[in-house]
Amino acid sequence: MTFNPSLLPKVELHVHLDTCLSYFYIKQLDPTISIDEFNQQFVAHKPCFDLGDFLSKVIPQIDILQTKSAITLAVDDLFYQLKADNVIYAEIRFAPLLHTKQGLTDKEVVEVVISAMNEASQKYDIKARLILCTLRHFSVLESQETAKLVVEYLHKGVVALDLAADEARFPLDNHIAAFDYVKKAGGNLIAHAGEAKGAESVTETLDKLQVTRIGHGVRSIEDSEVINRLRSQNILLEVCPSCNIICNIYEQIDQHPVNQLKKQGVKLNINTDARTVANTSLNKEYQLLYDVFGWSEKDFIDALNASFISNNVREKLMDKLNDFYAK
Template identity: 30%
Template sequence: MKSIPKTELHLHLEGAAPPAFIAGLAKEKHADISGVFDERGHYAYDDFPHFLQVYEAATSVLKTPEDYARLVTAVTAELAEQGVVYAETFLSPDFCGGGDVSAWRDYVAAMQEAALAVEAQGGPILRGVVTCIRHFGPEKAKRAALCAAETMGDFVTGYGIAGNEMMGRPKDFAWSFDLAREAGLGLTAHAGEWGGPVSVKEAVEDLRVSRIGHGVRAIEDLALVDRLAEDGIVLEVCPGSNIALGLYPKWDRHPVCQLWERGVKVTVSTDDPPFFHTTLSGEYEQLNRAFGWDEEVFAGLNRVAAEAAFCDAATRERVLERLGAAAGQAA
């Protein structure tokens, strides 16, 4: 599956950090992050709330723009290994400069420089989607949206919300989404993972997003599924993440195939791959085993992702060309 050219729309930058990278950075900084890793050096957590705690503890060693530049280089190397030609990664000003616009600019500049260096060498094209953190509350979300609007450009192209879906309601964050929309940013929201189908409905109606992160619980309301299909709302589905966190017991019980068969625009991503012991190629392999999806299906999913990407028309054309050229070479 590595030979299939891929696009990925749902990837948290810190969550994609290889454990060895975080452990090495902690050692350099003499930082104590006890409890983050198990005896094999993997990220260790018990449930979703604990996952968030471990995630933030691991992130705590990323202190400077240079740290984030190094992280971009490490993550894009992993993406290249999986055959990814284009990816969007979630970035939070709360982790990069504490929500201060001036500090955030320095982080964005460092990450963009690293991403462009990778792209210039023929590596994956990377774009950033700024996210507010839901459990940090609406006021911090306003600062995140301002950071996104102030740095929108070739690298920062979208805005979204991540974090604990059970905290607050989508409408609480409408102000920040309105600001991001007025700035011209693409909009997405994590919903329909833990909050059920109503959270998807509220995100679409109250935040007016074009994409939903996860969204799989929509399957519990078939009228909503049909509405998503009719309105062309794109779901950033992360099956391995859902299974690792216990949302579904196994791959053949995951609703991604049902959603696809009902005409919903689905894409496949990894969310926080090292946390969930997955890769994008691994996701494809599991979907092939569970549902018989072949290269033609995956090519279609990747075209959907490319069309839904928060990038300019010229970049989209380049991505589609790379998808087509790579597919032709693989064939």
């Protein structure tokens, strides 16, 4: 049996705008940069020594994304990559407060991304929505500011609040009020958990932030109670295999629990997370799971049901997927 991941229409729910700048993009800004220099600056060593090592590849990308034109071009660049992966629907995330170093306000940042997304969505025929990230090390006020942006731009392209960054070193208490605020306004909630910390971090996140999806969550496998809870609450894990390897959570892909999680009935989907830093694409991730765990087309559970898009758009996308699987 042959497996050609590029033929599969896909849904990507976990991809950060500020970790996905391609060589093609960087070369437009700096025509003299060589591929070796690009790899040195933006792609992680395998594996990263620590989070600081990983962030050293992300910060230069954030530093670039500080003007309207740089952000607009980056959104187009990401859609180009999504198209190559045959993605039909994507939820793209970023932290608006990180893009205000050269004078843009956080509202302007969100508006630039929304308008670039709408344009690219037409150009590439890919539906998309945005998730705004607050970060573990943010203050209560910064987190509230991010939550207010989510609510202000809800139904205008933004669908959810996410909590990202250093799970191991920062607690989530600063963010509880922000998550409550978005929930009361009818927004969706996600948090990164169970990656740098174990299953107890997933429990804490479910208890305190009332999320319906978890970014990563792969270390839930360490506690059967947590697995039971994920199943009974129908929580989706946004699994990003190569990124976990790059971040040194598992040494090799055959030690990654994605296959066990799936066998135990946990709802999950496959994502890239940080395309440039982890030097990956969604086609590569699908191919990896085929090669290592023998997954076939039907194993790539359609993530559309866990997406935050409106029902009528979801149904249209579902028709596209069903057309493919009916063949």
